[in-house]
Amino acid sequence: MTLTLLNHPIHAIAFDFDGVFTDNRVLVDQNGVEAVWCHRGDGLGIANLRHAGMPMTVISLETNPVVSARCAKLQLPHHGGITDKPQVFLNWLNELGIAPEHALFMGNDVNDIGCLKAAGVGVCVADSHPDVLAIADLILSKPGGHGAIRELADLLLRGHD
Numbered sequence: 001m002t003l004t005l006l007n008h009p010i011h012a013i014a015f016d017f018d019g020v021f022t023d024n025r026v027l028v029d030q031n032g033v034e035a036v037w038c039h040r041g042d043g044l045g046i047a048n049l050r051h052a053g054m055p056m057t058v059i060s061l062e063t064n065p066v067v068s069a070r071c072a073k074l075q076l077p078h079h080g081g082i083t084d085k086p087q088v089f090l091n092w093l094n095e096l097g098i099a100p101e102h103a104l105f106m107g108n109d110v111n112d113i114g115c116l117k118a119a120g121v122g123v124c125v126a127d128s129h130p131d132v133l134a135i136a137d138l139i140l141s142k143p144g145g146h147g148a149i150r151e152l153a154d155l156l157l158r159g160h161d
Helices: 042-051 065-073 085-096 112-118 132-134 148-158
Strands: 003-005 006-011 010-016 057-058 103-107 121-124
Touching: 003 112, 003 148, 006 103, 010 085, 010 112, 042 057, 042 121, 042 148, 085 103, 103 112, 103 148, 112 132, 121 132
Parallel strands: 010 057, 010 103, 103 121
Antiparallel strands: 003 006
16 A cells, blocks of 8 residues: 655655654653653554554664663564664665655654655654754644654545645
8 A cells, every 4th residue: 555645655654752752751760760651542543554554663862661662562663772863764764675755754853854854755743843843844733742643644544645
């Protein structure tokens, strides 16, 4: 199944984690254990995209086990501790045999700009950094951690631009 967005065929999706799956906040307890808030609807959006046959991954600067745990629950492969996100993004697409112009990247902050520019469609959440908002092809109405991934999934699966 080919999904389209903004008149671009989309064959793969990569996501940043913090600020996309989460609301960019972190709760740290007295033992230094971190926790984040995620939106359950985003999980259903990921499941719906997987059911449609969409390859997906998470590329994150973060190395926190919370990223690994959430990605494992959602059955999403992920790359953690990544400082050169565009290179990892392009390598992943190359492994899949997918041209960057047929890929979508969803991010929220300045360290995502390289991937947003490399992708055929760069998508950001509503509360993204101003520099990201300025270059995104699509700005979602939902902020990170509040159903933005579900919003994107619904747009793709309904064929809306």
